[in-house]
Amino acid sequence: MGSDHDQEPEARDQAPAPPPSARRDEREALAAKAERRRKIAARLGAGASILLVAVAVFVLTRTISHLDPALLRAALAATSWGQIGLGLLLTASSFLMLTGYDALALRQLKLRVPYRTTALASFTSYAVSFNLGFPIFTGGTVRYWIYSRAGVRPGKIASLTVVAGVTFWLGMAVVIALGLAVEATPLSDIDHLAVDLNRLIGVGMLVAIGVYLYWVSVRPRRARWQGLSLELPGLGLSLGQIALGVMDLCSAAGALYVLLPVHEGLGFFTFAAVYVFASLLGIVSHAPGGIGVFEAILLKVLPAPSQEALLASLLMFRILYYVIPFVFALALLGANEGGRRWDALREEMNRAQADGDKDA
DSSP, X not given: OHHHHHHHHXXXXXXXXXXXXXXXXXXXXXXXXXXXXHHHHHHHHHHXXXXXXXXXXXXXXXXXXTOOHHHHHHHHHHSOHHHXXXXXXXHHHHHHHHHHHXXXXXXXXXXXXXXXXXXXHHHHHHHHHXXXXXXXXXXXXXXXXXXXXXXXXXXXXXXXXXXXXXXXXXXXXHHHHHHHHHSHHHHHHHHOOOHHHHHHHHHHHHXXXXXXXXXXXXXXXXXXXXXXEEEOOOHHHHHHHHHHHHHXXXXXXXXXXXXXXXXXXXXXXXXXXXXXXXXXXXXXXXXXXXXXXXXXXXXXXXXXXXXHHHHHHHHHHIIIIXXXXXXXXXXXXXXXXXXXXXXXXXXXHHHHHHHHHHHO
16 A cells, blocks of 8 residues: 555656657647637727717717808818917927937837938828828838838847837826826816826826836836747836826827917817817727717817817817928928938939940
């Protein structure tokens, strides 16, 4: 009995390992299971986006159907040149901050690219993706087109896009968190949540951001996304990301704020939190520029003398922040491509002339 008992552990230790084919089958089964989960999550996300867009379109259509076209035209005509000029200035400030997203990402990746190239890639990629949607594809394609000519490898361009995205989301999280924590009372009239709950959510988000900053400050951290493995920015660059993100979003919010017909009862900080929240839902909807979703939320929650006046402000904002930069970006891309082709043609002509001189 005793000897049999003593031999059991040894027998277990000597149990044959599963054959390589069995281990391979197990890995394939786990990979298939993970793929099924990913597809289910993607379908749920797509379904939620479609539902959000449907609700927004319903609300927006219902709101617009009650508008008076004559009052809308009058509200557009009432927008002063001073408001338009200030809106353009704040739009330029926002896009300037966006070029900083790429500059910080390049610094994190230890890549040297002239700022002129960085500014062109950043401005055009954001202007195009804001209008066409699907930023990973549209903005990523523009970035690849420009940065690849500067000698940046495709993997680094993908990493740059991810780091720039982290900058945007950090700024968005800070603006929403501060808005909920500091402006909990006025925001409760908008989101219809209890004041204490708003404040609790805001403080919780600020604590989470603080934990993230501590986490990346202790030692270098790596993250994986879509098969990419990249080192996250440390404390210094993360603080720079937050500062840039907040300045960008406040400039964008300011471009709309100065176009509003009235500001009474709506402080800028409260408005900025509402603007970022509406932008967030617009991003989740995957609609180009959040169009429809963004307007439906703001038409529902912002105070205004009339819906026509508010819609006029939103339409003017679309022109200043989306249409004008998009047209300018297309012109820059066309000029850049034309200049590149002209340089290539001139180089070819010089080479042909040099060959002709040799033959002579």
